[in-house]
Amino acid sequence: MGMERKYCLCCGENVPCNIVIRNERRELTCTFCGFILGTDSLWEDRRRAAGTYALIAEDSKFTRTLLKELILKKVLASEVTALSNGLELVSEYSRLLSGDIRVRFVIIDLNMPVMDGLTAARTLRTLEEKKKKKKVPILFFSGIKADEGFKKQMELLAPANYVNKGADSDTKVLVRRVEGLLNFISRHYQSA
16 A cells, blocks of 8 residues: 655655644654645544534523533534634634534524624624635524614524523523524524
């Protein structure tokens, strides 16, 4: 069996490769000059691309945890990343897009620190357009009332939907709202 060969920018030709493991990653290097031709993270699960992925941006740790646990329990996604603000969401979504990992849906709270949900959603759409990727369904889950201005924004961000999480401080009420949100996802995005 022949040794794998790849194109080396430094040498300007197809060259044999070495595998070097360092800094928690596997590097493919040029046998002649040592130039790095490719890398793989050793800690990253390679099966992720074949699974279903969901993202949550919510500043309440309780709500984030509840959403994540119920999404996994109902098998609406095989992997869920829960983030505490819109900037973290944008960063993670960009990373996933760059890795050609498709996200099934995103749940976004509107009122968050650092970057609010509406700004984050607009930024997601800009990233998708720039990278020529399919638009991920966005589900706004917030206690903020959906006024006419917000409804127009949702039309521009389509596919986007809104589910009110209510203002009741009783956790049982929130759990019922989350169940309603997940039932909505199950009906509308299960085959997405």
